[in-house]
Amino acid sequence: MKRVAVIPGDGIGKEVMDAAMLILERLEMPFEYVWLEAGDEAEKKYGKPLPDETLEEVRKSDAVLFGAAGETAADVIVRLRQELNTFANIRPARTFRGVESIHSDVNMVIVRENTECLYKGLEFEVADGVTEAVRVITREASERIVRYAFELAKREGRKRVTALHKANVMKKTCGLFKQVFYEVAGEYEGIEANDYYIDAACMYMAMRPQMFDVIVTTNMFGDIVSDLAAGVVGGLGLAPSANIGERHAIFEPVHGAAFDIAGKGIANPTAMILTACMMLRHFGYLSEAERVERAVEKVIAEGRTTPDLGGSLKTMEMAEEIAKLL
């Protein structure tokens, strides 16, 4: 019996979590769910966006299913990723039939390093009006994430792993990342390895995203390029993600609390439902994940969607349409 910590959080987080739970319950998964609080509302109630009890429970669970947090997002999700040492942030970006997007036939996975870079929180005001942030890149974390990317490519039958960096400017930090990338790449014979500068890669992402298969990059660049990739395939409403560590895993949609549409019941549940599918796969329930993904594709292709994708359904109605096909 897997123990799943469920954190709906703020804004539409609650709404899309209800939708994902409907699917999981319909599948009758053998999970024990522990509902927990985190985010802006938790901060108001307990004085901390990530209450001690939440952190404690989360440490005892096999996975965290996370909705969204508002203003406190960084303090919740970055902290959770670091506390649980979920070093790999996996963000697939693919096009769906029936979703308007600037490109078609895109199918990539972004593997983002999740523990270091500018996310360490090492910032200082060193003099009046002079601030600095330290970007840390280590051989150990680089090797671990690059290896994860190649293993993922192997597992999913993907052909190419592309490293993104800015080694012409950051010769030591990005230089190390690039060097480690090609060292590890050498161990994976059948998989092509190449690299681009992050700026050029973002241009290519806008013009020819089909050239990307698996992308591996450092934390901040990964943050940027994964939102960009989501934009290229039609928006955050469809973008799931997983944070994977040795012992723990956190599953969260790429989108945030979206307060502008919260409370109306019109948030697109797709990203959250696909996020739940990533959890299913993680636990080895491949056929269940597959069934949900096919149902999501069908419902979207047939226009039975929330308004953001051109349909007229409410969040829970769209979830019901998906559930009916399971």
Added chain:
Amino acid sequence: MKRVAVIPGDGIGKEVMDAAMLILERLEMPFEYVWLEAGDEAEKKYGKPLPDETLEEVRKSDAVLFGAAGETAADVIVRLRQELNTFANIRPARTFRGVESIHSDVNMVIVRENTECLYKGLEFEVADGVTEAVRVITREASERIVRYAFELAKREGRKRVTALHKANVMKKTCGLFKQVFYEVAGEYEGIEANDYYIDAACMYMAMRPQMFDVIVTTNMFGDIVSDLAAGVVGGLGLAPSANIGERHAIFEPVHGAAFDIAGKGIANPTAMILTACMMLRHFGYLSEAERVERAVEKVIAEGRTTPDLGGSLKTMEMAEEIAKLL
């Protein structure tokens, strides 16, 4: 008489520079041209990508017209920007009639801080396999660049200035930038000011680039978002840029040496010619700049272009077509 240091550099830099010079000579501008070397070839010849003589001459000139550098690009252009204290990197991105692009009616200017952030070269290997880079953000440089952006908006009759940052994660460095942004914004009554996280902004750039007018951001984010914007409007072949300081100015296309097509005479000269136009404007030759820009638009709209834009002209042939209209 303005003194212009001309540095063609490597690869297609030479070819597009010839095209731009054809235009400037046809306009009979009262400029004194000093031809200088920098880049990979200069490094081979003199042992330094930016030879002392080049640096010396450049310091004496009113503007640098720069083509492109190859592998040594960072050592040449980042160094030049810092040596000449050209603190504002101005990168317009607009769509052209006749150019295929994923969006239409885009017309923005990116104002990128050009002296600090991760470009300071402050990198260290602090232990075996542990590297760090220092991201420096100061009140002074932030204020100067934000003010530049608002002045540019005022001068060009633009309506909105948008700051991009990641202040939820980098609370001190990006926090300072964001704070200074709104302080300065308060002085410009008629111009709207807003801000986005860099990751969200890149997604919007892919989906709705029309929402951007003037963008102001720190160095590394500016590097990324300007290539992305170029991609959104049809590629680097059309993207000019200017580096502006109190005393000096460097004008360079956003593209690089493009060794894959160098020597064939097929490089698109548009970015370099529009870059020369930015220099003309900088010196106050507005009507000359305007004439060249209208000629470029006409030639592109009529398909008299290099192969990258679907035409069949060579670099110098396209330049000739433009020159004929002046």
